[in-house]
Amino acid sequence: MTKDFAGKVAFVTGAASGIGEAVAKQLAARGAKVVVADLKLDAAQKLVETIKSAGGEAAAVAVDVGQIDQVEKAVKFTVDTYGKLDVAVNNAGIGGDAAPLGDYTFEGWHKVIDINLNSVFYSMKYEIAEMLKIGGGAIVNMASILGSVAFPNAPAYVAAKHGVVGMTKSAALDYAKKGIRVTAVGPGFIDTPLLAAVPKEAYDGLTSLHPIGRLGKSEEVAALTLFLLSDAASNITGSYHLVDGAYTAQ
Numbered sequence: 652m653t654k655d656f657a658g659k660v661a662f663v664t665g666a667a668s669g670i671g672e673a674v675a676k677q678l679a680a681r682g683a684k685v686v687v688a689d690l691k692l693d694a695a696q697k698l699v700e701t702i703k704s705a706g707g708e709a710a711a712v713a714v715d716v717g718q719i720d721q722v723e724k725a726v727k728f729t730v731d732t733y734g735k736l737d738v739a740v741n742n743a744g745i746g747g748d749a750a751p752l753g754d755y756t757f758e759g760w761h762k763v764i765d766i767n768l769n770s771v772f773y774s775m776k777y778e779i780a781e782m783l784k785i786g787g788g789a790i791v792n793m794a795s796i797l798g799s800v801a802f803p804n805a806p807a808y809v810a811a812k813h814g815v816v817g818m819t820k821s822a823a824l825d826y827a828k829k830g831i832r833v834t835a836v837g838p839g840f841i842d843t844p845l846l847a848a849v850p851k852e853a854y855d856g857l858t859s860l861h862p863i864g865r866l867g868k869s870e871e872v873a874a875l876t877l878f879l880l881s882d883a884a885s886n887i888t889g890s891y892h893l894v895d896g897a898y899t900a901q
């Protein structure tokens with residue numbers, strides 16, 4: 652494995668499971684020092700042990716990305732622990748309730764917007780401040796195919812992910828000349844614990860929506876994410892990149 656992230660410090664939210672876990676593992680395997688930030692500290696610590704036993708370097712921090720003060724502390728923890736921040740993946744997210752807009756509760760709406768959209772603003776605000784201190788960096792925001800197309804019974808999730816794509820473009824423009832690249836990734840449905848609540852029939856239905864004939868894997872999303880974070884992507888910023896088995900090509 653090429654150690655092209657050697658010397659870099661990475662901050663990954665929602666890193667204790669699914670896509671974030673795969674991103675954290677790949678970053679560590681390629682030489683980055685990784686802060687595994689998650690609501691579930693036990694699971695984050697467990698991943699840190701796994702990374703360390705594979706020869707990597709990582710530290711865990713508890714964070715609720717919907718809480719400004721906790722996000723500020725988690726980014727500060729990263730810099731206090733490893734001295735700086737080079738790359739960040741704002742990945743933590745939830746599925747939220749399934750209901751048409753008219754039946755969606757205010758509470759359900761605010762929860763999804765807080766965790767899937769406001770969190771990306773909070774995170775980028777503190778991450779960018781650190782990256783400016785060292786003259787640059789790279790951020791990937793985990794959106795979804797639902798950042799560009801809609802899905803039934805998911806008004807808050809669809810709105811949040813469209814917002815993440817817009818915020819990504821906006822931040823990329825603002826910091827293009829400061830050496831900070833900001834991109835978004837749009838996975839199709841990926842086989843992670845996020846889909847655990849989906850009943851078998853619906854799960855099979857989701858598979859058939861992907862022309863590739865299967866759901867995506869976390870490792871495939873991580874591979875794209877690492878490319879976007881890497882120096883090989885030096886001219887890529889302000890853009891939204893799909894990894895969706897041709898879902899949105901139809």
Ligand code: NAD
Nearest residue numbers: 665668669670690715716742743744795840841843844845
């Ligand atoms: P997952 O449920 O496997 O992992 C999400 C992680 O985020 C968990 O470890 C969870 O503890 C953490 N988390 C949840 N709320 C948090 C909070 N408030 N603060 C901090 N951490 C929190 O989910 P996943 O499928 O790996 O999803 C990761 C990201 O990818 C999400 O943003 C999701 O919207 C997006 N995504 C997922 C899919 C999919 O089909 N699985 C598709 C497109 C996009």
